[in-house]
Amino acid sequence: MTLMPPPGRRRYRTWEQQFLGEWVAQYRPDARVLTHVRLGPIRPQLQGVTLTALEFQAMGLWRRWADALVILPDRLELVEAKILQSPTQNAQLELYAHLFPDTPELAEFRGRRLDKLALVALEDPAATFMARSVGIQVVVWRPPWIDEWMAARDARQRRAPRFESSGPAR
Amino acid sequence: MAIESPYELLELADGASLRIHVERWEEGTSPVTPRDGRPAKVVRALRLHVPRADKAMFPWYWDLTSQTLIAQLLPMLPGIRDGKRLVTITKRGTGPSARFAVDVAGASPAT
Numbered sequence: 001m002t003l004m005p006p007p008g009r010r011r012y013r014t015w016e017q018q019f020l021g022e023w024v025a026q027y028r029p030d031a032r033v034l035t036h037v038r039l040g041p042i043r044p045q046l047q048g049v050t051l052t053a054l055e056f057q058a059m060g061l062w063r064r065w066a067d068a069l070v071i072l073p074d075r076l077e078l079v080e081a082k083i084l085q086s087p088t089q090n091a092q093l094e095l096y097a098h099l100f101p102d103t104p105e106l107a108e109f110r111g112r113r114l115d116k117l118a119l120v121a122l123e124d125p126a127a128t129f130m131a132r133s134v135g136i137q138v139v140v141w142r143p144p145w146i147d148e149w150m151a152a153r154d155a156r157q158r159r160a161p162r163f164e165s166s167g168p169a170r
Numbered sequence: 171m172a173i174e175s176p177y178e179l180l181e182l183a184d185g186a187s188l189r190i191h192v193e194r195w196e197e198g199t200s201p202v203t204p205r206d207g208r209p210a211k212v213v214r215a216l217r218l219h220v221p222r223a224d225k226a227m228f229p230w231y232w233d234l235t236s237q238t239l240i241a242q243l244l245p246m247l248p249g250i251r252d253g254k255r256l257v258t259i260t261k262r263g264t265g266p267s268a269r270f271a272v273d274v275a276g277a278s279p280a281t
Binding site: 031 | 242262278
């Protein structure tokens with residue numbers, strides 16, 4: 001019997017789950033917190049299509065899910081966490097906020113203010129600029145192990161994000 | 171360091187939930203034998219001790235071995251170990267790609 005991981009292989013770590021969990025514990029310690037939150041209606045609207053029970057169950061697995069929903073007395077916070085900020089985070093949050101009112105499991109929270117939070121450790125100024133333009137709050141928090149995470153990246157992934165547009169391909 | 175036997179591995183079906191209060195916890199390793207034919211191995215484990223009211227029979231704990239679940243839950247445990255906050259763990263999917271949703275109740279009834 002061997003201890004995971006086998007010698008010589010990179011250790012698997014769930015960095016972003018840890019990142020989110022530590023931020024929640026530190027900054028939202030008393031709030032109700034839901035992680036891996038499925039969003040949207042349970043059954044997609046498919047006109048004229050008949051599905052078996054198993055097919056419906058499979059479609060349920062396709063629902064989008066947000067990293068976390070923090071429930072505060074005066075508002076909700078929809079959180080998408082990425083160590084390295086990405087513009088896709090903005091699109092995800094916008095989509096999740098759009099799906100939120102149609103989520104039956106969260107019906108009790110409809111009507112509360114919903115804030116969209118992009119939680120990041122390494123900021124991409126261009127993504128932040130885009131986020132603010134669509135009402136997404138960018139929260140930059142560096143966990144104490146960020147240097148360890150950086151060391152585990154490939155060298156090309158350690159470059160700082162660039163703000164300028166790369167322009168059309170030539 | 172390994173958590174001591176007997177082991178009580180948490181095994182949930184897709185969509186099933188476990189509702190518990192956490193009184194204390196232990197981190198360590200635990201042997202697991204995947205049912206899909208992969209070889210036995212030792213993985214990081216988290217043992218959650220629960221009140222007797224939360225579990226039908228001995229032992230009064232659950233052993234978690236899902237690495238994604240441990241990563242989600244472990245940082246939040248210091249704030250919920252007093253046993254007063256309900257923790258609901260729901261499994262989504264099956265096999266190695268299964269993921270877990272966690273719902274930690276607020277510290278005050280207002281939330």
